[in-house]
Amino acid sequence: MKHLSKLSKFVCTVLLLAGQANLFTGCNDDMPAESYYTFTGEMMSDFLTEHENFSLFKRIAERAGKMDFLGSRGSRTFFPATNTGVEAFLKEKGYASVEDIPASFCDTLLRACIIERIMYTYDLPETQQENNELDLPLILESKGDTLDANQMALTIVNRRAAIINELKNDSVENGVVHPVDRVLVPNTSLGSTLLDEYHEDFQIYYEALRRTGLIDSLYRYRDEEYEQEKGKYAPFTQSMRIGNEDYVAKLPDHRYSGFTLLIVPDKNLYEKYPDRFNESMTMDEKIDALYELAVEKYSGADAEAIFGLNQTAPGSDKTYKQLYWNKGSLTHPYNPLNMFLSYHIIDRLFSSTAKLVNTIGIHTAYADPTDWVSTLLDFSTIKLEKVYRPVDPAVEYPSEFYVNHCHASQYNNYERIRGAHLTVPEQENFSLNVAYYYIDDVVAYDPTMRNTIMNTRMRIDFQLLWPELTNNNMRLCGNPLKEYNSGDNSEDGTEGGGFNYYLPPGYLKNITFSENTMFVVKRPIIYWSNYQGDDIAVLGTSYDVTFRLPNVPPGEYELRLGYCALDSRGIGQVYVDGVPQGLPIDMRDKADAPNIGGLYNGWNGLRCEDDGSGGIYTREELEENARVMKNNGYYSGPKGVFFYLGSGNASTPAYDPSKCIIFYNQNDLLRRKICQVQVQPNKHHTIRLRSVLSSATSGGFSLDYMELVPISICGPGGIGEDIY
Structure with a gap:
């Protein structure tokens, strides 16, 4: 195990602090100082003022002009450094005192240690990544392999600073304070x-x-052309129906x-x-x-x-x-x-x-x-x-x-x-x-x-196809344990700290879509019946999207699309390399529809009686039904994937048989065979999606996940697949 001495020798000098109060929400860093609403209880600014061991960091905040901000209402997490930590920083950087730090750098140091949502250490997984107010990552590691002087496990921030155990989780009116033993210096x-x-x-x-x-x-870091052009895009202000909820999405802040x-x-x-x-x-x-x-x-x-x-x-x-x-x-x-x-x-x-x-x-x-x-x-x-x-x-x-x-x-x-x-x-x-x-x-x-x-069988989430979604914190943004809430209809973000984004043409590489196409990337929610909690919605009365298939070795593959069938979705024709493939996909048809023919025990009932789960069909019946569905061009959802049913009852994304639904058992989760693709060497293959819904309403196409399966596995005489 690692010990505190490997990180810092400052923790033992810190005094115990106290102070707990109720939490409030909402703040905008761009508000003028005179517009701040200050509560009568202890705020983050009061924390720095009232505790002498943070007087140096208070001075950093003052020189940054941020004390009013720290006294404003909000729901933040704050990582101020102790006086000993600030003194070590001054020595490291060659400053005689805080007064020698440029005011702009003080602002950077202050913003580097603030997250715009509340996070308590007892809710953290082993590794948690959040963005601070500089839009840079804060990595919090709680692996239990770094100990303080009392042999207690520490949470380490950016592999640099340790949250002081005696002082962590100190609630104030506008969030929570986690004092640290070193100044968080962003790597720019x-x-x-x-x-x-x-x-x-x-x-x-x-x-x-x-x-x-x-x-x-x-x-390559930031696309300055996008910085100049993003103000020309219209804001997403209308409520667009995506699946079974109404969302508002925001334009990406940057293109990194x-x-x-x-x-x-x-x-x-x-x-x-x-x-x-x-x-x-x-x-x-x-x-x-x-x-x-x-x-x-x-x-x-x-x-x-x-x-x-x-x-x-x-x-x-x-x-x-x-x-x-x-x-x-x-x-x-x-x-x-x-x-x-x-x-x-x-x-x-x-x-x-x-x-x-x-x-x-x-x-x-x-x-x-x-x-x-x-x-x-x-x-x-x-x-x-x-x-x-x-x-x-x-x-x-x-x-x-x-x-x-x-x-x-x-x-x-x-x-x-x-x-x-x-x-x-x-x-x-x-x-x-x-x-x-x-x-x-x-x-x-x-x-x-x-x-x-x-x-x-290669099962690929659509949010992996475009690096920009990872580079710009769209993929896996926010807390997936937080269910859908009113924040999903706000550009200020959700309770879980995530956003839904709409992407303008040209934002993603290797994809084109028509001007009347709305390309919306949704935040992950474990209660949604989407593969790995997220999906991409292609919206519009006449959407038309073309993008590259993932790279796989040359050979013949079966291409499938996995999705959740909903009444609000539409009908889309799929093309591969410009050639239409079979009948259009009607994403309103569930797996037990007559044209698909799946055997299901109700909406989300257990299916197989042989595995002890209480289903009503035998394994033989379901194996025969899988052949029927395959002949009709469909597969059931996989058994190795699940989502949470209900709301507010999950403390971890791990499987819980009393709270989770297996995809295999739900009749609106299915996979559609598109075609057999002959992948050529040194060639990028494309897939195109075009709306053929005659209604004037917006019927969306869900880009949840795809599967590319070698024919040697799923074709006639093939090895055969498992059901996971």
Whole structure:
């Protein structure tokens, strides 16, 4: 276990404080000072004034001009530093006193330690990610492996400051105060600066990133063109019917880009590949060894076809491979070392593991939460997974994250692929646009990944298709335990701290939609019968949307769309690569409709009597019915996915049989087969959705999740699927 001395030596000097009061809601930081409404009870400003041990941080707030704000009504969480913590900050930065800190920097320090919603430490999971008033992440880790002087577990903020146990959860009229032992200093550097400072443990990967030029490509952060254009978009003021609730969505505040690097530390390269790497080698020799490993991973005719290496370069009679597979062309995208490292860079920012994988609504007794995402290596996909022992009894680190892992199953001839175990560095590992994590082995889009790990039913949440949703805090925003409430109809956000967003044309990459299409990204709610608590609503009387399918290895796949059928939804025609596929999807038809033919025990009744759940159908009856539904082009919902029924009764997203509904048992949750897709190498395939609803009302199309399943599994004579 880690102890307090590794973080700070200041906590023991802090006096016990007290003060509790009722909580109030609502505040706008842009209000003029004379408009603030101040309560008679203790506010955050009073907390700083009345407790001498925070006099220095009070002075920071005064110099920032924020004392009136801290005295205004609201529902905030505040992390002020003790005097000892401020003194350490002054020494660290070379200031003689608080008076030497520029007023603008005081404002930054104040805003860095405020969250605009109330959070108590006893409600925190192991890792929680929130945005502060600078719109930068605050990562709160309560893993129990860092202790104070009294051997009590500490909550660590941004791997820098510890919340002082004796003083935490101090309620004031406008929120809650969690005093910390160090000043929270936001990291406003870009990616290359972060890696320049913290690469002591991964000098080989750092040097390889430098020599390939990839480290210099990590500069994209904020789209300034969007900053200029966003004021021209009309506000979303009308109440649009989405599913069975009325929402109001907001325009995204910004358009950020970001990257996540998966880095193998030097010691792991020495341990895993002792025949290739050792400490006594020169750096040139180590880079050469990494280059040869990359050549091994990406050799072969299949790889040449997938990545276009066998194509003739313009203006040359040679292929890209002939031109750039050499140690003198490391900066070219077709170079093997460049390809190798590009696959280790995910095209979105995961500032913490809190949002690395969406674990909402996955029944971990039967399935691991899994996300398939793109990387900087075009035409590739990487698998992020939180692995549980019931699914993989051989996992060394249960309930932890792995990259490109798969358990032994019929899909891989019962060959377990361990993949790489992902861990969080102890030092600072994220900045404005880059985060990095350690993995204990290299990963590659090699034959093992393409032919074994991806030879399975790939279930992909639609909110994973576009990096912008992660980079701009739309995916997994807010608290999913908070049910739908009046805040969902407000641009000020919901009680759970989340928002619903509508996206203007051009905001997302690799998608186009018509001007009269409303593209709405909804916040996650565990009470919604959506896969992993969220979905995207495509609205409008004549919507028309086209976007890329995820990257999968060449071959034949069955494409399916999963959704919740609702009377308020519409009818859409689906196209793949511009060709219409079958009859339009009527998202109003439930699975027990005559044209689908599913056997269901009422709306959400248990179906199977053989598994002891109290259903009315035998396993044989349901297996036969699955064939009937498949012949009609449909599948039931999966058994490994659930949602909470009811409201206000969930303290965790984990499965609870007394409160949760399995998708398999609900007649409005189903999957529609779209077509068989022949995926070609070095080609991006597209899917188009076009409204064919004749009514003048707005009938939405739900983009909840898709499935891409190799025909070797689901086709005639295939291996066959499980029901999870």
